[in-house]
Amino acid sequence: MLDSSAPIGIFDSGIGGMTVASAVTKLLPQENTIYFGDTAHLPYGDKSTAAIQAYSIKICNMLLQQNCKLILIACNSASAAAYELVREYVGSKAKVLNVIDPVVDYVKEHYEGKTIGLIGTKQTVLSNVYKKKVDALDRNIHLKSLATPLLAPMIEEGFFDNNISESVIANYLSDASLDGIEALILGCTHYPLIKTQIRKFYGEAIETLDTSEIVARSLKAWLEQHYLINEKGEGKRQFYVSDYTLSFEQSTNIFFGRQIQLEHYPLWE
Numbered sequence: 073m074l075d076s077s078a079p080i081g082i083f084d085s086g087i088g089g090m091t092v093a094s095a096v097t098k099l100l101p102q103e104n105t106i107y108f109g110d111t112a113h114l115p116y117g118d119k120s121t122a123a124i125q126a127y128s129i130k131i132c133n134m135l136l137q138q139n140c141k142l143i144l145i146a147c148n149s150a151s152a153a154a155y156e157l158v159r160e161y162v163g164s165k166a167k168v169l170n171v172i173d174p175v176v177d178y179v180k181e182h183y184e185g186k187t188i189g190l191i192g193t194k195q196t197v198l199s200n201v202y203k204k205k206v207d208a209l210d211r212n213i214h215l216k217s218l219a220t221p222l223l224a225p226m227i228e229e230g231f232f233d234n235n236i237s238e239s240v241i242a243n244y245l246s247d248a249s250l251d252g253i254e255a256l257i258l259g260c261t262h263y264p265l266i267k268t269q270i271r272k273f274y275g276e277a278i279e280t281l282d283t284s285e286i287v288a289r290s291l292k293a294w295l296e297q298h299y300l301i302n303e304k305g306e307g308k309r310q311f312y313v314s315d316y317t318l319s320f321e322q323s324t325n326i327f328f329g330r331q332i333q334l335e336h337y338p339l340w341e
């Protein structure tokens with residue numbers, strides 16, 4: 073039996089997943105949250121599936137020790153590589169959610185018979201997880217995808233609303249592999265930061281699917297369905313990273329919307 077006052081655990085390869093944490097805390101301000109960014113191993117997007125699985129299990133152990141009622145994998149690369157394994161590992165101790173299934177559900181409702189695009193890390197795109205899940209819907213939805221590995225480090229370096237990011241984005245989105253799409257899934261938790269520039273590139277004609285908002289709404293719906301909303305919670309927030317640098321802490325501002333204090337939690341020492 074899960075406890076509604078228990079915290080929600082959220083993890084990512086680093087601080088990009090804070091876009092999802094921010095959407096969750098805006099929608100559910102009373103929930104207590106524990107964020108873990110595996111900054112010692114970022115980026116996950118270029119790692120092997122086996123490595124990401126090993127990191128994810130270790131992080132889940134830490135979140136289970138904190139008695140989390142729900143663990144949200146706030147990283148597309150880890151959702152693609154480790155969701156099934158993590159879910160099996162965690163069992164009935166907590167609910168595990170990923171950032172891919174809510175988006176696939178959204179696409180099912182809104183894009184039957186259409187062609188849509190996906191951008192994300194190499195791990196996310198080459199795993200073909202989105203494609204397999206979209207094909208399994210059997211709704212005649214054609215998914216075209218492109219790995220865009222430069223985007224996450226570019227955003228982390230603060231290039232997300234200037235002419236450099238504009239030309240990198242234009243270069244990727246002009247790739248013929250995305251021709252003919254009617255919507256684009258932003259399949260990486262860093263990408264909400266470049267949503268405006270992507271919208272500018274396409275104009276109104278193509279919807280950009282901000283996964284952080286879709287995921288937060290789906291998480292809230294799950295808590296409601298299972299009577300696990302923390303009605304009287306005080307919204308306590310804790311943020312841990314496996315490797316601390318001042319630069320990570322300063323960057324929290326762009327991903328979470330305000331600067332927050334990171335605590336060093338050396339899981340790998």
Ligand code: DGL
Pocket residue numbers: 084085086088089114115116117118146147148149150192193196224259260261262
């Ligand atoms: N946050 C990761 C994701 O959503 C991208 C960053 C990384 O490669 O670690 O896929």
